[in-house]
Amino acid sequence: MERMITANLKEDFEDFILEKDHPCVMAQSVFSMDAVELHAYRDTASLDSAKELLKDLENYVSGYDFESNDFKTFIAVFPNSPKYSELEFETKLWELLGNLKKFDHCAWDKEVSPDPEDEHFSFSLCGKAFYIVGMHPGASRKARRSPYFSIAFNLHWQFEKLRAMGTYQTVRNKIRDRDRELQGNINPMLEDFGKNSEARQYSGRAVGEKWKCPFHHSKKQ
Template identity: 60%
Template sequence: MKRNLEKIYDDWILAEDHPCIMAQTVFSQKNIIIENYKRFGISGSTEKLLKDLENYIENYDFSSNEFQSFIAVFPESEIHNEDEFELVLWKQLSDLKKLDNRPWDPSVSRNPEDVNFSFSIAGRAFYVVGMHPESSRISRRSPYPSIAFNLHDQFEKLREMGVYQNVRNKIRDRDMGLQGSINPMLEDFGENSEARQYSGKSTDKDWTCPFHQ
């Protein structure tokens, strides 16, 4: 099943010319880890996900300029709309954090209302990308409900390399070409809480993050 998932997601990103050029890079270089957790909320799935993320961090080369991504896939979960996905996504992240005995990454805020918020697991900050077949954003319509975990260090590395803005602008231009609009939730880190971006659903100013620490 894992090999089939890798092929399915490889086709989605590369063969279908996904607008995220960073995703295309990690897939083309085989710097991607895809794991199957069957369904959200089943016994043992959160424990396995935490252990896999801990192993991922332990084996990640933070000195390298190569980028990697970790994708958790829940192929047996049925998602009917964006509101439902937002709730199960944050429930999964909340459950994951409850099992994590490491402190929050001190470089980011643990308050999802804070502009410097970023999800932390095993002491490392991650930018989380929720994806599912019913997303209103074409670029988020993954073959199965999924959560991509991208280390925040990678975005800082892009800034150090002086290419962050170029990469960001190319992705937004490609998203515009695909859907005719840029995802209104996409903002730079520090402008607004990135928690609003995680599920892919459009939110209004009164939105409250359903995250329980």
Template identity: 55%
Template sequence: MASNASIDTLEQLDKIEQDFKNFVLKQKHPCVMAKSVFKMEHFHLNIYDDVDADSAIKLLNDLEDYIAQYDFESNQFESFLAVFPNTIFVSELAFEKGLWKLLQILHDFDDCVWDSAVSDNPNSPKFSFSLKINNTI
């Protein structure tokens, strides 16, 4: 299930995927949907070098491919996971800043308009991040 890796070996790639599965399925993970998606193998795990512009471009392309193949009419759920094994955050605040930086980079590279069904204001209760919306979905 894992792809887009620039990890050195297939063993490293498999370990990342197995660690993620163990985290969701064998620890006290609170999300029932995540457990279901992993049990049914309905996830797309993608590995990226770092939280930077080069990885963001690859991530955006992978998200576009994922959205294109997703069946929005189906009741079958899937999840897209982006893993950055070379990025280490020293605190929750550092993670939050890194996440918002990545989202801004993705937005800057996105060639589609913001989904009009949601707000682009992070302070709005109707905020939702929008990527690759082309009104055909």
């Protein structure tokens, strides 16, 4: 039954990404190549769901081929979540990320900062930095308006790999151009890594300069 549910969810996401011509060409690529690991969970606030999600992420990281140029994305879906406002979604997203970190015994990835106020911040799980993309039906940005409450965990390594391959700026500009065509303007929260804390981008909500991240890394590592 769980496999059938996940298969149906993946079809819904393929429609969202491929059939509706999503602006993120990287997302289109991994879905076209069936390089997406999608898992469903019951409740964003459940500690059991957080433990299950963290275990799946551990398996994802341990099985990832960091020597390859092929990318693979992990998406966590919570199909039973109600429709939230952007502020409510942001609260739930950071609550879940905080719960994941409670059970994560790995040190923070040394390639990034654990301080969400730092311009080199990136969220770390299983010893690897991730760029988090929160998506939900109530998102104001069409590119984030997924069929369900969902989180894409994109390895920070993937962006560094694109830079090493010399294709990062080309891919970035193409995505932003396509986002402008879809929405009428570029997401005002998007900035390159190192310009401002990427924590401001995770929920998809437009936040002001005075916004403070609700998550603070407290482990002494």
